[in-house]
Amino acid sequence: MLKIENLKVEVTDEPDKVILDDLNLNIPEGEVHVLFGPNGSGKSTLLQTIMGFPAYRVLEGSILFRGEDITNKSITERAKLGLGISMQRPPNIPGLKLQKLAEFLVNQRRETTAEIGYIAKKLEMREFLSRDLNVHFSGGEIKRSELLQLLLQAPKFILLDEPESGVDIQALKLIGEMTNVLLGTSPRQPTYPWDKSRGGLVITHTGHILDYIHVDRGHVMCHGHIGCSGTPSRLLDDIRNLGYPECAKCHRFTSKDLSLKIT
Amino acid sequence: MDPKNSFKQKAKEARDKKAIYGDDIDLTKYSNPQPHIHKEIDDLSDLKSHKNLKILRKSGFSENDSRVSGSYLQYDFDTICHKNNDSGVEVLPIDVALEEYSDWIQDYWWKNIAIDTDKFTANTELNMTRGYFIRAKAGAKITYPLQSCLFISRNFGAQNVHNIVIAEEKSDIHIITGCATSAKAGLHIGVSEFYVKEGAALTFTMVHNWAENFYVRPRTVTTVAAGGKFNSNYIALEPVKSLQLFPTTILKEDATARYNSILYGHPNTIMDVGGKVILEGNGARAEVLSRAVSAGGKIIARGILDGKASGIKAHLACDGLILAESGIIHAVPELIADRPDLEMSHEASIGKIGEDQLNYLMARGMTEEEATDAIVRGFLSIDITGLRPEIAAELEKMTTLPKGY
Ligand SMILES: Nc1ncnc2c1ncn2[C@@H]1O[C@H](COP(=O)(O)OP(=O)(O)OP(=O)(O)O)[C@@H](O)[C@H]1O
Numbered sequence: 202m203l204k205i206e207n208l209k210v211e212v213t214d215e216p217d218k219v220i221l222d223d224l225n226l227n228i229p230e231g232e233v234h235v236l237f238g239p240n241g242s243g244k245s246t247l248l249q250t251i252m253g254f255p256a257y258r259v260l261e262g263s264i265l266f267r268g269e270d271i272t273n274k275s276i277t278e279r280a281k282l283g284l285g286i287s288m289q290r291p292p293n294i295p296g297l298k299l300q301k302l303a304e305f306l307v308n309q310r311r312e313t314t315a316e317i318g319y320i321a322k323k324l325e326m327r328e329f330l331s332r333d334l335n336v337h338f339s340g341g342e343i344k345r346s347e348l349l350q351l352l353l354q355a356p357k358f359i360l361l362d363e364p365e366s367g368v369d370i371q372a373l374k375l376i377g378e379m380t381n382v383l384l385g386t387s388p389r390q391p392t393y394p395w396d397k398s399r400g401g402l403v404i405t406h407t408g409h410i411l412d413y414i415h416v417d418r419g420h421v422m423c424h425g426h427i428g429c430s431g432t433p434s435r436l437l438d439d440i441r442n443l444g445y446p447e448c449a450k451c452h453r454f455t456s457k458d459l460s461l462k463i464t
Numbered sequence: 465m466d467p468k469n470s471f472k473q474k475a476k477e478a479r480d481k482k483a484i485y486g487d488d489i490d491l492t493k494y495s496n497p498q499p500h501i502h503k504e505i506d507d508l509s510d511l512k513s514h515k516n517l518k519i520l521r522k523s524g525f526s527e528n529d530s531r532v533s534g535s536y537l538q539y540d541f542d543t544i545c546h547k548n549n550d551s552g553v554e555v556l557p558i559d560v561a562l563e564e565y566s567d568w569i570q571d572y573w574w575k576n577i578a579i580d581t582d583k584f585t586a587n588t589e590l591n592m593t594r595g596y597f598i599r600a601k602a603g604a605k606i607t608y609p610l611q612s613c614l615f616i617s618r619n620f621g622a623q624n625v626h627n628i629v630i631a632e633e634k635s636d637i638h639i640i641t642g643c644a645t646s647a648k649a650g651l652h653i654g655v656s657e658f659y660v661k662e663g664a665a666l667t668f669t670m671v672h673n674w675a676e677n678f679y680v681r682p683r684t685v686t687t688v689a690a691g692g693k694f695n696s697n698y699i700a701l702e703p704v705k706s707l708q709l710f711p712t713t714i715l716k717e718d719a720t721a722r723y724n725s726i727l728y729g730h731p732n733t734i735m736d737v738g739g740k741v742i743l744e745g746n747g748a749r750a751e752v753l754s755r756a757v758s759a760g761g762k763i764i765a766r767g768i769l770d771g772k773a774s775g776i777k778a779h780l781a782c783d784g785l786i787l788a789e790s791g792i793i794h795a796v797p798e799l800i801a802d803r804p805d806l807e808m809s810h811e812a813s814i815g816k817i818g819e820d821q822l823n824y825l826m827a828r829g830m831t832e833e834e835a836t837d838a839i840v841r842g843f844l845s846i847d848i849t850g851l852r853p854e855i856a857a858e859l860e861k862m863t864t865l866p867k868g869y
């Protein structure tokens with residue numbers, strides 16, 4: 202579904218600042234993968250590069266989405282092809298009501314606005330519809346608002362950047378369950394276009410979201426490179442028990458220099 | 465000397481006096497309208513088949529009589545409709561009011577504004593083409609807004625109107641006035657003297673829908689007596705050649721003023737818009753807000769707060785957004801104070817649309833144009849105070865941006 206080959210990425214405004222290097226990732230149709238990695242390792246950069254954000258420039262390699270090379274496509278084109286992202290730090294848009302954006306999203310899918318109320322209610326976000334987008338939203342509210350938007354956008358492949366960080370325990374359950382709906386791994390929401398072919402890439406530090414969603418595979422990122430891939434729960438255990446520095450020493454870990462390919 | 469003659473004399477002396485702000489205009493290029501050209505209408509619903517209905521609506525003028533407290537519609541020189549639906553309010557063509565109230569109206573005639581302010585005020589005295597008189601009676605709370613529209617229908621036609629609005633003690637009224645045209649070139653001068661009496665509230669919403677070759681020079685001064693409230697909303701989103709206005713408000717004790725301006729500068733447009741609030745009375749408050757978007761035009765956003773008494777609080781804010789390389793926004797905020805026991809502040813910001821904002825919306829599937837439109841619209845949507853919900857909804861429609869910027 203998503204295939205990334207030999208990707209090398211620099212910061213557009215700071216040429217020579219390479220953040221991702223020799224990055225390979227293959228997510229088969231309908232699979233959801235999880236991405237671990239220490240702060241600053243390049244996880245958010247990868248998600249934004251997949252979405253096509255111009256802050257990052259692809260120097261080498263390619264990104265294929267459902268067989269189509271999207272490396273040079275605009276953000277809009279990628280969104281229209283079915284990619285969607287939840288941002289770690291989305292910008293404020295004063296004066297633009299969440300409701301207005303929600304209407305755009307359902308219109309885009311030729312759905313009725315009834316869906317907005319339904320999903321907003323589920324996410325306990327109804328009173329936020331009349332608020333300016335992201336303005337003075339708390340950390341947890343941002344997460345729910347991003348989720349609301351994605352549920353209305355209904356992308357085929359979903360990029361989630363720490364969907365549960367900063368979320369209280371009660372809200373975690375809500376976010377977890379609705380993320381499950383979003384990823385199409387739950388058939389329990391009759392009005393939602395449930396789609397088994399949906400895929401995703403989810404960044405998490407704590408792994409809490411994994412209690413609610415099914416993920417097929419995990420990857421560990423270090424220094425802009427995917428060093429290790431495997432069963433998500435095992436990877437998480439190793440990271441918890443050994444920490445990232447030890448993790449990187451593991452025999453399974455590949456670095457660019459050693460160029461070992463172990464899965 | 466008869467005061468009328470002294471007015472004319474003063475006006476003649478000032479007929480070539482250049483205005484402080486804005487480029488000079490050769491008034492001889494425009495012809496003053498003759499009376500009795502346009503037929504009066506009996507009923508607002510007659511407008512349903514009117515060829516300019518769309519333009520009127522867009523300027524806030526409705527053909528639905530049941531939602532307004534009164535109407536005044538002037539085409540070129542002719543008042544084609546004036547009526548009140550509420551006994552608490554009075555709407556008349558200004559010349560009728562001058563005659564009917566000749567015993568007291570001189571207290572409001574050229575009292576806020578000096579005739580010799582500039583050539584535009586002088587010219588209005590010399591070649592007045594009517595205008596309206598609106599009065600809310602003492603204590604009257606007018607539920608529905610009162611609507612007016614001043615329309616120019618002839619190419620290179622002029623309008624030099626003189627308006628008087630009086631909100632008597634403890635009255636409460638909202639006036640929506642549109643200025644619009646079906647012509648391409650013309651000149652509009654409007655002298656407006658507003659009097660907000662003790663404890664009264666006047667909300668005045670002005671929508672300007674001119675055209676590419678229009679020159680516009682309103683001259684407005686408002687006095688707000690003790691405890692009075694004046695909300696002034698100004699919306700100019702359509703093309704215009706040159707627009708210059710600098711409404712001034714004088715606040716007495718505990719009076720408040722709030723200005724909101726929403727400006728969209730198309731290419732080849734100069735908008736020199738601002739306002740001055742003189743806080744004369746103790747405890748007076750003022751807030752002057754403007755949002756300006758330049759899609760290639762030049763916008764000068766002025767604001768002066770002049771604090772002259774104690775316990776004053778006033779704030780001036782101007783935000784500008786430049787969409788095109790050729791766009792210019794010049795924010796000129798000024799604070800004047802000659803005593804320590806008051807509080808005045810200003811802030812101004814000018815920038816372009818944030819790339820992160822654009823990217824965010826594009827990731828939701830919007831094209832760059834759609835994202836720009838959504839951000840600009842959001843930027844221009846100031847929370848306008850004092851608007852009843854139905855007008856706010858109308859206004860939201862009005863702030864729908866013209867296409868093709
Ligand atoms: N636009 C940018 N300009 C300069 N440096 C950047 C930019 N974007 C990312 N970086 C740098 O690249 C590195 C990777 O950043 P990124 O945000 O991708 O990390 P991350 O893995 O998501 O970290 P975290 O877990 O803290 O969210 C960091 O060192 C960061 O400072």
Ligand SMILES: [Mg+2]
Nearest residue numbers: 244245246289
């Ligand atoms: Mg990150």
